[in-house]
Amino acid sequence: MKLAIHGASGRMGQAVARLAASEGATVVGAVVSHRSALLGRDVGEAAGVGPLGVAMSEDAASGLLGAEVVIDFSRPEAVPHLLQLAMRARVAVVSGTTRLDATGERLLVEAARVIPVLWAPNTSLAVHVLAKLAAEAVRQLGPSFDVEIVETHHRAKVDAPSGTATMLAAAVREARGDGRVVAGRDGEVGPRRDDEIGVHAVRGGDVIGDHTIHLLGPSERLELTHRATSRDLFARGALRAARFLAGKPAGRYTMADVVG
Numbered sequence: 198m199k200l201a202i203h204g205a206s207g208r209m210g211q212a213v214a215r216l217a218a219s220e221g222a223t224v225v226g227a228v229v230s231h232r233s234a235l236l237g238r239d240v241g242e243a244a245g246v247g248p249l250g251v252a253m254s255e256d257a258a259s260g261l262l263g264a265e266v267v268i269d270f271s272r273p274e275a276v277p278h279l280l281q282l283a284m285r286a287r288v289a290v291v292s293g294t295t296r297l298d299a300t301g302e303r304l305l306v307e308a309a310r311v312i313p314v315l316w317a318p319n320t321s322l323a324v325h326v327l328a329k330l331a332a333e334a335v336r337q338l339g340p341s342f343d344v345e346i347v348e349t350h351h352r353a354k355v356d357a358p359s360g361t362a363t364m365l366a367a368a369v370r371e372a373r374g375d376g377r378v379v380a381g382r383d384g385e386v387g388p389r390r391d392d393e394i395g396v397h398a399v400r401g402g403d404v405i406g407d408h409t410i411h412l413l414g415p416s417e418r419l420e421l422t423h424r425a426t427s428r429d430l431f432a433r434g435a436l437r438a439a440r441f442l443a444g445k446p447a448g449r450y451t452m453a454d455v456v457g
C-alpha cells in the first residue's frame with residue numbers, strides 16, 4: 198500500500214510513519230504546514246526509523262502523488278483543502294483529525310461521492326466496543342441513570358471536549374432517544390436536568406487519552422473506562438483502516454466497517 202501522511206510532523210503523524218512498514222505500507226509522501234520546524238526533513242529519520250527517502254513538504258498536491266491512501270492527523274482548518282486535493286488525485290482518505298468545522302463536514306460528504314473516505318475521531322477498536330457497551334448499558338438501565346462522560350488528555354491538546362467524548366455522547370443520545378450535551382458546568386447552573394449528557398475535559402501531563410462513561414443511578418453507579426497507553430494504538434488503527442480502504446469504491450466508511 199502506497200501511503201501519504203498529512204500532518205507528518207505531529208505526534209500522530211510521526212507514529213504513523215514509525216509503524217507504516219510493519220503494517221505493510223510504503224510512505225510516498227509526507228505533508229506538514231508551511232510553518233513546520235521539520236520542513237525538508239526525512240519523515241523516517243524524524244520518526245526515528247531511519248531514512249525513508251521522503252522529505253516533509255508543505256505542498257499537499259505533490260505529497261499525494263503516487264499514493265493510494267492518505268492518512269490525516271492534522272488540524273481542522275487543513276482538512277478541507279486536503280479533501281479537495283484527494284478528490285482531484287483520486288486518493289482514498291483516512292482522517293482522524295477531530296472537531297472538523299462545517300466546511301470539513303460538507304467536504305467529507307462531497308469527497309465520498311468520488312473517493313473512499315473514512316473519518317474517525319478515534320481509531321481504536323476498543324473505543325468502538327466501549328461505545329457499543331455504553332449504548333447497551335443506557336438501554337438496560339433506563340432513564341433513572343444519569344450519564345456523564347469524563348475525558349483526560351495531555352496538556353498540549355488544543356481542543357475540548359475530545360472528538361471521542363463527543364462520539365460517545367452521540368452513542369448515548371442515540372440509545373436514549375434524546376439528550377442535551379452539556380460541556381462542563383460553571384456558576385448557578387441549577388439542578389441537573391434529566392435529559393443532560395455531561396461531558397467534561399481534564400487536561401494535564403502526558404496522558405494519551407482516557408475516557409470514562411459514568412452511569413449514575415439511585416444507590417449505585419457503573420463506570421466504563423478506556424485508557425490509551427500509547428499513540429501506536431491509534432496509528433495502527435489508522436493504518437488498518439487505510440489498508441481496508443485501498444481499492445474500495447467511493448463512499449463513506451467507518452471504523453465499524455474496518456473491524457467487521
Ligand SMILES: NC(=O)c1ccc[n+]([C@@H]2O[C@H](COP(=O)([O-])OP(=O)(O)OC[C@H]3O[C@@H](n4cnc5c(N)ncnc54)[C@H](OP(=O)(O)O)[C@@H]3O)[C@@H](O)[C@H]2O)c1
Nearest residue numbers: 204206207208209229230233271275293294295318319320
Ligand atoms: N482519531 C484518533 O484516533 C486520534 C488520536 C489522536 C489524535 N487525534 C487527532 O489528530 C489531530 C492531530 O493530533 P496530534 O496530537 O498529532 O497533533 P499535533 O502533534 O499538533 O500535529 C498536528 C500536525 O498537523 C500539521 N499541520 C498543521 N496545519 C497543517 C496544514 N495546514 N497542512 C498540513 N499539515 C498541517 C502540523 O504541522 P507543523 O506543526 O509541523 O507545522 C502537525 O504535523 C488532532 O485533531 C487530534 O485530536 C485523533
